[in-house]
Amino acid sequence: MPQPTPHPLTARWRSEFPGLERSVYMNTCSLGQLSRRSMDGMQRFQEQWLSYGASAWYELWLGEMADARARFARLINAQPHEIAILPSVGVALSVIGSSLHFSSPLRPFALQPARPEVVVTELDFPTIPYQWMARGEEGAELRLLASPDRVQVPLESFAQAIGPRTGLVATTHVLFTSGWVQDIAAISALAHAAGALCLVDGYQAAGQIPVDVVAAGVDVYISGGLKWLLGGPGIVFMYVREELIPQLHPTTTGWFAAKDMFKFNPERFEMAEDARRFEPGTPAVAAVYAANGGMAIIEEIGVQAIRARTAELDVDLIRRLRAAGLEPRIPADPARHAGIVMLPVENPPAVVTGLKERGIIIDYRPGALRLSPYFYNTEAENQALVDGIVEVVNG
Ligand SMILES: Cc1ncc(COP(=O)(O)O)c(C=O)c1O
Known part of the structure; x- marks a missing residue:
């Protein structure tokens, strides 16, 4: 036929x-298709590694990372200095989790006074609840919202759960076992009205649906290469709202987070003023090239x-x-x-x-x-x- x-x-x-x-x-x-553009990018990465050696870092690879930040920023209506590059959602959450200091006076301004509760849903990817369960010892208290139908979690459930003890609402844009598009603007408004922060896992959203972090008003938005951005494994992008960045002092950190990382100063650790403060160390550079190939296609279409x-x-x-x-x-x-x-x-x-x-x-x-x-x-x-x-x- x-x-x-x-x-x-x-x-x-x-x-x-x-x-x-x-x-x-x-x-x-689960995994987006590999494009010729990403293959060409990874081939270029190998050629540069062969012909430049370590100087590829300064001459080329930092620039490729800057391109990736800028591309992702354009896709979600953010600014490049609000984007950190990390290896996985789990690591991104760990860095943010380490910035919240649930049981210490170091808490960010937005979480004063003590707000131990983290609101998540049972339809979020398990990495999200695991992060706050693992921080129980540090004082985080998980509040897991139920779904009546395994498709969605009603907005009213968020409204009822979010209150003066809520420090963070951590949930998802597109749910990974139903494709339900959560109303992240409404969820973020509920969080902010109660004085809490709002973090969104957009791994199943960015690339396949329009994302506007400014219109949604979210504080943190995470997505990555693996799926709808066609960029493969090993890279995620984390947006942190400009005004929030200086309030967060991650304890999961490293030399990439330093304001001037190439000073190699062991006596004083001044954190970068932009979202680089959330990057603990050397990224998987091949993954940056693959991700740029995928995002270029998304932008072009x-x-x-x-x-x-x-x-x-x-x-x-x-x-x-x-x-x-x-x-x-x-x-x-x-x-x-x-x-x-x-x-x-x-x-x-x-x-x-x-x-x-x-x-x-x-x-x-x-x-x-x-x-x-x-x-x-x-x-x-x-x-x-x-x-x-x-x-x-x-x-
Ligand atoms: C919604 C969502 N979040 C996160 C992940 C993966 O997280 P990580 O990058 O930590 O492996 C997936 C799928 O792999 C997912 O579907």
Whole structure:
């Protein structure tokens, strides 16, 4: 049967991602596809390492890092000096966590007087609650909000939980097991009205939906290369609101955080005035090159266009699943749904393996398959995925 012509955006960009020829890839929410641009960047990094040696640092690599900060800043409407480069969300949270000094007088101004409570939800990526559980000894008290339907957490739950003892609301922009787009502006307003700070994990958001940290009014926003930014592992970006930076004194730190790191002064530690104060040490430079390749593509296409195309593919996939008699667990309102389609099945790992044998790559989380088409996928791939699921599930 002749294949329909792919959407122009998809048709234009598919050849940039050679991995799409090897499988039906529906797993961007775990790991975005590798682009030719990122491969070229990493090749350039290797050439520079070979020909410059250590001087590549001063002559080239610090500049590449500055590019990465600027690109990410543009994507979320921030300023480059508000962006720190870190290896993972876990490390970024550790650095911020170490700045809050729950049980010491060093607390940032925003958290005076003592506010031990951290509000998170049960649908946040577990790294978020783990961070504050691990800081129980330091005085952090976790408040875990429940979800009534495993899709979302009502805004009223935040409103009821946030109060005078709340120091921080730490939650997610797009939820990793439902694709629900939380109203981070409303959550941040609730936090601020109570005198608390608001941190958002945007790993499943930046790249695939528009992000405006100024309009949302959040204090900290973290995202990284792995998924929708098409930049691969080893790099995350952390935005810290300009006015907050001087109030935070992380104890998880190192020489990159020093105001003048190349002074190598062991007697005096003056912290950088910009977000570099949250960077403990040498980054994975290859990852910076890969991330710049991915973000260049996102910028060139434009996040609005990516959002429109991905939403179209989501709606198409949901329609095809339903037509096949399957029942995805998704947000009712498409405007609050982005990129991730959950499909409850009996034995998710077995279905994932069965699909892999058929050349279809997806993922699962407890109790459900996780499907995530991106702008480079086609409607024909959506159908191949649905047919594959039906075949595997029916044995
Ligand atoms: C929402 C979210 N946060 C964080 C992470 C990963 O965190 P880290 O960079 O610490 O591995 C993921 C997925 O890997 C995620 O989906």
